[in-house]
Amino acid sequence: MTLNDITSNLGSFELIDQATSKDAEAGGSAYDWQPTHWLKFPVPESYDLSSPPWIRPEQVPMSFVGINVVDVENGKILPSMTVKIKSGKIQSISKSTVEHMQEKDWQSVRCQGLYLSPGLIDVHTHFTASPGQPNGQLVPASETQTALAATHVLKGMLWRGFTTVRDVGGANRHYKNATEQWLIPGPRIFQGGPVMSQTGGHGDDGADSDKPITGCCGSTGSGRDSVVVDGVEECTRAARKMMRAGADHIKICSSGGVASPTDKLDSEQFTVAEIKAICDVVRMMKGTLVTAHCFTSPAARNAIEGGIGGIEHGHLLDDDTLKLMAKKGVHLTPTLIVQELLSKPPYQAMIPPQSREKLKLVIDGGYKVIKRAHELGVNIGFGTDCFGSMQNVQLSEFDLRKRVLSSDVVLRHATVNGAKILGMQGKLGVIQEGAFADLLLLSANPLEDVGIFNEPHKFVKGIVKDGRVVRSEIRDLRVEVPLV
Numbered sequence: 001m002t003l004n005d006i007t008s009n010l011g012s013f014e015l016i017d018q019a020t021s022k023d024a025e026a027g028g029s030a031y032d033w034q035p036t037h038w039l040k041f042p043v044p045e046s047y048d049l050s051s052p053p054w055i056r057p058e059q060v061p062m063s064f065v066g067i068n069v070v071d072v073e074n075g076k077i078l079p080s081m082t083v084k085i086k087s088g089k090i091q092s093i094s095k096s097t098v099e100h101m102q103e104k105d106w107q108s109v110r111c112q113g114l115y116l117s118p119g120l121i122d123v124h125t126h127f128t129a130s131p132g133q134p135n136g137q138l139v140p141a142s143e144t145q146t147a148l149a150a151t152h153v154l155k156g157m158l159w160r161g162f163t164t165v166r167d168v169g170g171a172n173r174h175y176k177n178a179t180e181q182w183l184i185p186g187p188r189i190f191q192g193g194p195v196m197s198q199t200g201g202h203g204d205d206g207a208d209s210d211k212p213i214t215g216c217c218g219s220t221g222s223g224r225d226s227v228v229v230d231g232v233e234e235c236t237r238a239a240r241k242m243m244r245a246g247a248d249h250i251k252i253c254s255s256g257g258v259a260s261p262t263d264k265l266d267s268e269q270f271t272v273a274e275i276k277a278i279c280d281v282v283r284m285m286k287g288t289l290v291t292a293h294c295f296t297s298p299a300a301r302n303a304i305e306g307g308i309g310g311i312e313h314g315h316l317l318d319d320d321t322l323k324l325m326a327k328k329g330v331h332l333t334p335t336l337i338v339q340e341l342l343s344k345p346p347y348q349a350m351i352p353p354q355s356r357e358k359l360k361l362v363i364d365g366g367y368k369v370i371k372r373a374h375e376l377g378v379n380i381g382f383g384t385d386c387f388g389s390m391q392n393v394q395l396s397e398f399d400l401r402k403r404v405l406s407s408d409v410v411l412r413h414a415t416v417n418g419a420k421i422l423g424m425q426g427k428l429g430v431i432q433e434g435a436f437a438d439l440l441l442l443s444a445n446p447l448e449d450v451g452i453f454n455e456p457h458k459f460v461k462g463i464v465k466d467g468r469v470v471r472s473e474i475r476d477l478r479v480e481v482p483l484v
């Protein structure tokens with residue numbers, strides 16, 4: 001066969017017919033928006049130099065018709081409702097009528113049989129602790145490498161249904177701005193910069209070059225995940241610098257951790273005076289709260305006396321401390337999945353053998369404390385603490401919590417309770433007028449089984465953040481920003 005024969009059999013290339021493509025049908029909406037990647041000299045004088053070229057046009061106003069709204073606060077379903085979203089917010093919620101399917105200026109989505117849940121909130125994440133390092137270990141990486149890897153992690157979180165996350169060690173306001181502007185697709189971010197630790201505390205990587213990873217609130221040793229300070233003066237200055245850098249909250253270490261050999265689990269870290277100094281700064285500079293990595297009751301008591309607003313982990317807290325937390329409105333964010341993961345291969349290799357006893361203690365304690373804290377009326381947030389190569393297991397926290405609490409309670413952890421911790425009551429974690437349009441469309445009722453979130457291919461049919469669709473299997477619901 002000659003070259004001529006071959007080329008004539010292959011056929012010439014063909015172009016997409018733009019006039020009949022789906023994009024053309026939508027006509028000027030956010031769906032067919034394309035960023036400008038080309039300009040010709042001379043550039044028009046009116047060209048806006050200061051507008052970030054990745055800013056997307058307004059969302060397409062959407063109307064979910066016939067959907068069962070999950071009222072997480074009251075633990076019930078509002079059947080067959082119409083929920084309208086516009087400009088990234090929920091505009092109205094009403095009983096569905098046939099007319100809702102053909103209203104001018106609204107893209108109607110047939111949702112009969114589906115459930116509409118608020119997007120999920122994980123208030124204990126470390127998305128700058130990147131996966132894909134040798135043996136899953138956390139190793140220092142450049143800031144650029146960390147930021148680029150975080151784009152993958154953040155897409156994954158949104159894909160799993162987490163429309164909001166709080167970072168408690170490592171992230172900064174640039175990540176928050178990037179997902180807010182859709183420069184990178186990802187959840188809404190609340191961040192507090194690095195963790196504050198005393199010398200020899202849980203966040204101090206410097207004392208021992210052989211120190212293994214900390215086993216929770218994972219520090220990569222990059223120097224960006226923690227700041228080490230001692231004394232009231234240093235604490236005040238460091239906290240002010242963090243607030244100046246745009247922190248939403250500040251996280252401190254007030255007890256030891258699981259994996260670190262020199263930093264004992266029951267060690268009490270920071271004096272009450274130091275903690276109070278940090279809390280004063282956050283209160284006066286209008287941050288949300290100070291939250292403390294803390295496993296034990298004596299350390300939690302110090303932190304509460306100093307004025308903190310949240311306890312992370314808290315797996316060994318006693319009833320008296322939990323009662324005090326309920327009384328003072330101090331939030332609790334247990335993190336069950338990270339401890340379970342570290343107790344089994346392949347992640348078990350990440351902690352030294354001598355730490356396994358400590359790990360068993362905090363695993364058992366976690367289930368007990370989450371149940372008791374609920375009974376005693378503590379506001380409990382949904383936290384995972386998944387770092388490095390654990391990120392993809394984030395949704396399993398639902399399965400672990402439902403071992404001891406009912407599904408409606410666990411769903412509140414991951415929605416309204418999280419919103420309280422972030423100071424975003426009525427705006428996040430609920431489906432009500434004026435709240436952000438962060439929504440999940442499900443084919444089953446999560447109040448009956450919260451475990452459906454951990455079967456995303458089976459039950460999660462659509463994900464919307466900020467009014468923009470990022471995942472959809474629903475015919476009328478087009479994806480605007482794909483998570484690939």
Ligand SMILES: [Zn+2]
Nearest residue numbers: 216217293312
């Ligand atoms: Zn921690």
Ligand SMILES: [Zn+2]
Nearest residue numbers: 216217218385
């Ligand atoms: Zn953590």
